Amino acid sequence: MATESTRTFLPASGSVLNGRFQLEGVLGSGAEAVVYRATDSRGGRPVALKVFRKPADDGGQRREILIQRKIRQRGIVALRDYSHHADAEGRPEFAVLELVEGSSLKKILSAGAADPTLVISWAESLLKSLAYIHSRGIMHHDIKPSNILIPQLPAGRFSTEAKLTDFGIASSSAIPCTSSGYGTAHYMSPEQADGGVAGSAGDIYALGLVLMESLTGTRPFPGGAIESLLARTLRRPTIPSVLGRRWAALIAAMTAVEPSERATARQALHLLRRVQHAHFRGHLPDSVRDIGQDRHRRSLAPNGPAVAETVAA
Ligand SMILES: Nc1ncnc2c1ncn2[C@@H]1O[C@H](COP(=O)(O)OP(=O)(O)O)[C@@H](O)[C@H]1O
Ligand SMILES: [Mg+2]
DSSP states (O other): OOOTTTOOOOOOTTOEETTTEEEEEEEEEOSSEEEEEEEETTTTEEEEEEEESSOOSSSHHHHHHHHHTTOOOTTBOOEEEEEEOSSTTOOEEEEEEOOOOEEEHHHHHTTSOOOHHHHHHHHHHHHHHHHHHHHTTEEOSOOSGGGEEEEBOTTSOBOSOOEEOOOTTOEESSSOOOOSSOSOGGGOOHHHHTTOOOOHHHHHHHHHHHHHHHHHSSOSSOSOHHHHHHHHHHOOOOOOGGGHHHHHHHHHHHSOSSGGGSOOHHHHHHHHHHHHHHHHTTOSOHHHHHTTHHHHHHHTSTTOOOSOOOOOO
8 A cells, every 4th residue: 555655646637626726637747746737717727737746755845836936037937826735744735837838848859959049049048047046046956858848829839938847856045955866867967977966057057958959959968877977077068060169169168067167147148149149140050050940840830749748757
């Protein structure tokens, strides 16, 4: 029989939580939670309901809620409300989040590289979001494609704005992270791979790898988790020359092995301006502008990515 700490709590679509939230289907899932599309009967508004798989036993969910409720930034999924267990600890059962009608970056990249024009604008919103949280002493610790959501516009095109989500292992100066070895192997910074603690520079590193993967369609450090982790403690990612020198300068600054040598979010935004200028003045090699365009166009076709998806963490 499942014990309290191993119990998983996954309500069926169609059920109503707290007499208020009608579940309409699964939007995605990760290691910690299943996220449902739901309608809030108070006001009839559609929302995303993040239902935690297990009752909180290490304060993790509580920390996620405490950190995310402090954040008000359009590039970060807004926490609207949360529901508690009826226990004395007040542990949350689910979080009510702003619904992002669209797709995770992970799903988009499963079809190959993304349109570089979009990657530039997603980089801008993600770097602004990192600048915002880092200036408030908050670190995300789990930047990866499945935690980045891209809204889809009514015409089927992807928004130029990216939204960061999942503060499940975030920390702040006021609310430190207690778990060790956090993060996902393929996007983990060298200092974390080495067993150390990552600061804000760890988020910059992970985003550097995500941007490179978005432009090329492949992970910068392939191979198994151990091989990939070891490689990044020894060297920077190899940036394909086809990306051009301005992207190379930005990604190199974000992925320096030494955290103290890495760009801050603000410095990276400055380097991104140079990528933008070159791109919009047509100075990038054509091959870069063409990367992934075909596959991307296909993904925007009428039968393009569905809103609902199941994404492994
Ligand atoms: N607000 C949202 N709107 C739409 N889809 C979402 C939203 N939040 C999460 N998802 C989907 O659910 C998946 C898992 O959510 P996440 O918060 O990352 O859970 P976990 O902490 O278990 O990793 C995401 O990758 C995404 O596909
Ligand atoms: Mg996640």
